[in-house]
Amino acid sequence: MIEEAIAIIKGMATTLKVALKPPVTVQYPEMKRPVSNRFKGRHELKRYENGMEKCIGCALCAAACPSDAIFVEASENSDEQRYSPGERFASTYEINMLRCIFCGYCEDACPTEAIVLEHDYELSFYDRASAIYTKDMLLVDVPVNGMDTPRTVEPGTFDRSIPDMENPK
Amino acid sequence: MGIEQKLGTMGVVTHRLEDLVNWGRTNAMWPLGFGLACCAIEMMAAQGAHFDMSRFGMELMRPSPRQADLMIVAGRVSRKMAPVVRRLYDQMSEPKWVVAMGDCASCGGVFNNYAIVQGVDEIVPVDVYVAGCPPRPEALIDGIMTLHEKIRSEQLKDWA
Numbered sequence: 001m002i003e004e005a006i007a008i009i010k011g012m013a014t015t016l017k018v019a020l021k022p023p024v025t026v027q028y029p030e031m032k033r034p035v036s037n038r039f040k041g042r043h044e045l046k047r048y049e050n051g052m053e054k055c056i057g058c059a060l061c062a063a064a065c066p067s068d069a070i071f072v073e074a075s076e077n078s079d080e081q082r083y084s085p086g087e088r089f090a091s092t093y094e095i096n097m098l099r100c101i102f103c104g105y106c107e108d109a110c111p112t113e114a115i116v117l118e119h120d121y122e123l124s125f126y127d128r129a130s131a132i133y134t135k136d137m138l139l140v141d142v143p144v145n146g147m148d149t150p151r152t153v154e155p156g157t158f159d160r161s162i163p164d165m166e167n168p169k
Numbered sequence: 170m171g172i173e174q175k176l177g178t179m180g181v182v183t184h185r186l187e188d189l190v191n192w193g194r195t196n197a198m199w200p201l202g203f204g205l206a207c208c209a210i211e212m213m214a215a216q217g218a219h220f221d222m223s224r225f226g227m228e229l230m231r232p233s234p235r236q237a238d239l240m241i242v243a244g245r246v247s248r249k250m251a252p253v254v255r256r257l258y259d260q261m262s263e264p265k266w267v268v269a270m271g272d273c274a275s276c277g278g279v280f281n282n283y284a285i286v287q288g289v290d291e292i293v294p295v296d297v298y299v300a301g302c303p304p305r306p307e308a309l310i311d312g313i314m315t316l317h318e319k320i321r322s323e324q325l326k327d328w329a
Contacts, residue, residue, distance in 0.1 A: 025221045028310050035305075067272070067279040098275040101302035123300035124312035126319065128276060128288070131300060 040102040040117035043095055045139045048085070051146025053139065054114035055093065056086035056163065061106035061115055069099035070106060077158070081150040085163035086112075093135040097123050112163060187325045194238070194264065195226070195317040201237035202230030203257065206244025208271040208303040215306035225313065234260040239316075240293070241309070245273030246286040258293045266320070268312055269295045272302045 026033050035041070046054045057074030073092035083089035106115050125131045142148050200222075204212055215222050216230060223229075231237040234257045246254055258267065269289050272278030275298040277287035289295060296319060299312035 024218050025224070026219055027224075028220060028307050029314060032307070068281070096276075097300040098272055098298055099278060100300070101272055101279050103302075121301060121305050121308045122311040123304075123308065124315040125298045125300070126296070126315070128290070128298060131275075131298060 035119050035121070039119050039121075040104045040107075042097070042118055042120040042123060043100075043106070043133075043138055044116050044118045045090075045093065045135065046114055046116055047140055047143060047146065049143055049146060051142045051148060051151075052082075053084045053089060053149055054112045055090045055110075056084050056112055056114070057088045057090035057093075058111065060109040060111065064105040064109035065100075066103060066105060067099045067101050069096045069101075070094070079155045079157075080152050082153050082158065083149040085158050085160070087161040090135060093138060095133050095138065096131055097133055098125070098128060098131040187323075190325075191321050191323060195320050197226045198238045198266070199229065199231045199236060200227055200239040200241050201234055201257065201261065202232045203234075203240065204243045205246060205250065206273065208243035208274070211303045211306055211309060212241055212243045212270065215309045217306075220306040220310060222310065222313070225310070225317075227313075234258075235262060237261055238265055239313075240265065240267045241270050242267065242274040242289045242293075242295075243270045243303075245278065245280055246289050246292070247284055248286060251286050251292050254289065255292045266296045266316060267293050268309075268316060269298045270309055270312065271299065271304055275300065278302060 048054060057072055059070075059072040059074065062068075062070040062072050071092065071094045072090050074088040075091035077083060077087060077089050102117060104117050107113075107117055123131075204210075214220060216227070227239075234240075238261070240258055240261060242254065258265070267289070269275040273280060273285065274289045275295075277285055279302070281287070286292065297312050297316045299308055301308045304312070
């Protein structure tokens with residue numbers, strides 16, 4: 001008899017203890033839980049500090065992609081119309097967000113560290129066509145002291161087919 | 170069906186009624202408890218304490234399609250599963266909505282092969298596609314918010 005009563009009191013004590021704790025719920029659309037640093041979300045095409053595009057249109061990301069979500073079409077750079085420091089640039093760059101599985105193989109394959117999976121995960125669409133992100137949507141804004149692309153440069157400034165890269169930190 | 174469709178967007182009365190009904194539809198939308206693959210784990214997490222979809226009126230996942238308003242296709246649909254998905258959709262009562270959660274349900278994702286339906290929109294009409302493999306619970310809630318926006322813009326004259 002007394003044992004049962006103690007059991008009930010013990011049980012209710014646990015209930016009371018949990019009931020007084022603050023709720024764990026994250027009020028999502030208003031409050032967002034920070035993602036991990038290594039989280040792989042929506043892609044971004046990066047630029048150098050001077051505003052030049054990092055992507056050289058080699059399509060290694062498209063080759064590495066296990067779900068064939070990336071489409072790259074490269075064109076030749078010229079000194080009048082220069083997008084990237086290399087020989088070529090990506091004239092078309094499309095990622096189908098509904099195909100992409102956010103594995104990060106494109107990031108690993110990229111020789112110029114142009115494509116980076118960032119922390120945006122809010123990707124919902126009304127139709128499948130709008131899930132295809134074009135280069136304009138993926139390319140980051142021009143840095144503060146940089147110039148937009150395409151730009152005209154002095155002939156002979158960029159003579160390497162593979163651009164000089166900073167050593168990765 | 171009635172006078173409300175003939176009136177269209179003209180009257181104040183039908184406009185308010187529209188708001189009221191859409192409010193009711195968005196705030197008491199019970200999803201079908203129906204998971205197919207790994208996305209279902211995230212869907213369960215979205216119902217759990219940390220994300221708590223019941224904040225948006227999704228109190229419980231109804232196991233019976235006749236009591237559900239929203240079908241969240243969570244996972245890849247194999248060709249063998251496709252008739253079952255369609256049957257569950259047919260059993261749901263109107264109005265009903267479909268969210269294709271994740272890459273596989275949306276367009277086959279990484280499984281580009283003969284066994285997997287290349288997008289669940291081949292068998293049921295999809296309202297919102299959510300990208301991710303699998304999407305985070307937040308991403309699913311974002312998809313549901315997108316669906317709510319779509320429902321809020323629905324008009325009386327378009328109702329069947």
